[in-house]
Amino acid sequence: MEAPLIASIALGALAAYAMGSVSFAIVVSRVMALPDPRSYGSGNPGATNVLRSGSKPAAVLTLAGDGGKGWVAVWLVTMASASALGAAAAALAVFLGHVFPVFHRFQGGKGVATAAGALFGLDWRIGLGTVATWLMIAGFLRYSSLAALVAAIFAPLATVFVLGPDARAAAVLVMSAVLVWRHKENIARLAAGTEPRLGAKKAT
Secondary structure, eight states: OOHHHHHHHHHHHHHHHHHHTOOHHHHHHHHTTOOOGGGSTTOOOSHHHHHTTTOHHHHHHHHHHHHHHHHHHHHHHHHHHOSHHHHHHHHHHHHHHHHSOGGGTTOOOOOHHHHHHHHHHHOHHHHHHHHHHHHHHHHHHOOHHHHHHHHHHHHHHHHHHHHOSSHHHHHHHHHHHHHHHHTHHHHHHHHHTOOOOTTOOOOO
C-alpha cells in the first residue's frame, strides 16, 4: 500500500473519530434547554434516553444527528480514499468516537445510531437490513436494548454476505462486539425483568 493512501486513510480515520466525538444527545439537550441526558434514566447520552425526558423532537434530532455523523464520516472517507480499508477505518473510528468521545472525557453513548449510520455508509443494503431488524424487535417487544443486541448480531453476518470477509466486515464485527459489551448492564436487567421499555419516563 502506497504511503499517500496510508496517510489519507489515517487522516480520514482521525477526522471520523473527531466527528463521532460530537454527542448530539448533549448538544440537542442544551439547545432545547432540557436536562443533561447523563443525569437521568440510564445516564446514556443517546436518543433512547433523551426520549425519557418527554421530548420526542429532541430524541428524533439526537437520532438523526448521531446516525448522520456515522454516514457522513464513512461517505467522506470513501470518496477520498476509494478503498475498503479506508471505509472500514472510518466506520470504526466514528463509532469509537461516539462511544469514547474525546470531548466528553471518553464517556459516551452506546453507539447504536452511529453504528447504523456507518453501516449505511458502507452499503445501504447492510444499513437497511440492520435497521429493519432493530425496528422489528423494538416494535414487537418494546425493548431498545434487546433490539440493539439482535441487530448487532445481524450486522456482521449481513456485511460478510453483501461485501465479503474483508476489512469492512472485520470493522463491523468489532463494532458489534463493543455494542454488546456496552449493553452488559441492559443484558443483566433484561435477565432480571427490570429493563425499561421504549418510551418509559425515568427523568427523575
